[in-house]
Amino acid sequence: MKVAARAQVPPFAVMEVIAAANERRRAGHEVLNLCAGEPSGGTPEPVRRAAAAAVASATLGYTEALGMPALRAEIAEHYRRWYGIEVDPRRIAVTTGASGGFVLTFLTAFDAGDRVAVVRPGYPAYRNLLGALGCEVVDVPCGPEVRFQPTVEVLEAVVAEGGPIDGLVLAGPANPTGTLVEPAALDALAAWCSAHGVRLISDEIYHGITYATAAGSTLPGHGAGAPTAAPHLDAGAVVVGSFSKYWAMTGWRLGWLLLPPDLVAAVDALAGNLALCPPTLSQLAAVAAFSPESYAAADAAVAEYARSRAVVLDRVGDLGWRDPAPADGAFYVYADVSSSGLDSVTYCARLLDEAGVALTPGTDFDPVGGGAYVRLSFATTPDVVSAAVDRIAAWRARLG
Numbered sequence: 001m002k003v004a005a006r007a008q009v010p011p012f013a014v015m016e017v018i019a020a021a022n023e024r025r026r027a028g029h030e031v032l033n034l035c036a037g038e039p040s041g042g043t044p045e046p047v048r049r050a051a052a053a054a055v056a057s058a059t060l061g062y063t064e065a066l067g068m069p070a071l072r073a074e075i076a077e078h079y080r081r082w083y084g085i086e087v088d089p090r091r092i093a094v095t096t097g098a099s100g101g102f103v104l105t106f107l108t109a110f111d112a113g114d115r116v117a118v119v120r121p122g123y124p125a126y127r128n129l130l131g132a133l134g135c136e137v138v139d140v141p142c143g144p145e146v147r148f149q150p151t152v153e154v155l156e157a158v159v160a161e162g163g164p165i166d167g168l169v170l171a172g173p174a175n176p177t178g179t180l181v182e183p184a185a186l187d188a189l190a191a192w193c194s195a196h197g198v199r200l201i202s203d204e205i206y207h208g209i210t211y212a213t214a215a216g217s218t219l220p221g222h223g224a225g226a227p228t229a230a231p232h233l234d235a236g237a238v239v240v241g242s243f244s245k246y247w248a249m250t251g252w253r254l255g256w257l258l259l260p261p262d263l264v265a266a267v268d269a270l271a272g273n274l275a276l277c278p279p280t281l282s283q284l285a286a287v288a289a290f291s292p293e294s295y296a297a298a299d300a301a302v303a304e305y306a307r308s309r310a311v312v313l314d315r316v317g318d319l320g321w322r323d324p325a326p327a328d329g330a331f332y333v334y335a336d337v338s339s340s341g342l343d344s345v346t347y348c349a350r351l352l353d354e355a356g357v358a359l360t361p362g363t364d365f366d367p368v369g370g371g372a373y374v375r376l377s378f379a380t381t382p383d384v385v386s387a388a389v390d391r392i393a394a395w396r397a398r399l400g
Helices: 013-026 045-057 069-083 097-109 124-132 152-162 183-195 230-235 261-275 280-290 292-314 344-355 382-399
Strands: 092-095 115-120 136-141 167-171 199-203 238-242 255-258 332-336 373-377
Touching: 013 344, 045 280, 045 292, 069 092, 069 255, 069 280, 092 097, 092 261, 097 124, 097 199, 097 238, 097 255, 097 261, 115 124, 115 152, 124 136, 136 152, 152 183, 167 183, 183 199, 183 230, 230 238, 280 292, 292 332, 292 382, 344 373, 344 382
Parallel strands: 115 136, 115 167, 167 199, 199 238
Antiparallel strands: 092 255, 238 255, 332 373
């Protein structure tokens, strides 16, 4: 019996690091794990209370395929509150995590053979899902010279070299770099996509976790803001959001899509076939994520990430890392470790084995240049990050 060709996606190198870290723990050794892009502070209390109440009193049956109207209305109000944008709740689809949202988007927006551009370095599931669906993945190499984010000029060069594209997947703040696209640049990219019939997919799952004003306007009560592609929905853009990062709800598996008019019916039909509906318990609980208490708890966590971020950035020189990406948002530092004389997979393996610190090799995010880079996640307390940085610096000194 055969395994379908579409299933032959490359494994994540980080899974080998995690397996080795777990083995090290089982052997009784301490590991400081800065691999995972998972908030350590936990879900806000109002969400947990709402979940407990739902378990006690609700039937937890199926909801609408696009999600509960009450939750879709809260998401729409969130966009009005944070961005001053009016979004029709009927154009919102609640999904089984942002991952489920990407599957729905890619299935409805692209046919097999369509050429879809993805930024390199970038989240590996974009290219893996697109490839599994038969799309042609078009690399958009973006290095330090463009802040690891594409520009219209970069896209023009990609098209001039390889031909027209049908879609562009853009992320801000991005994984693994944490970089944002400035508002004017986002508008320019969206306008270019609209003019060329290119579907823009904007991954905004790290919104709310930002640290600098240079890349975006200030959101009320949230420090530095992130520009959103929501105003460009009528031009065909899709916005992907999530409860996982800002609200620390990774295991609740709940995200959403802001859809342009032409995709709403298709996503509705396909969502019902794929999963019937998003997790009902998570939906009932997620309504409470938009309470003042939940926003305050999430903002307190972001303030903690900011302190952890400062610990890393203040010590980059001690680590021997070069060209760190501008960590505008999310909770990552992505930097060049080639001065160590090691490729990133070897670097991470030895660092774990010899210093007990787990990082992610850049090969997961950039199959071409990722051998020179690692990603550190600072989604934990400053004390843990400081201890890890001390270990990395001491280990680097021993390397010579």
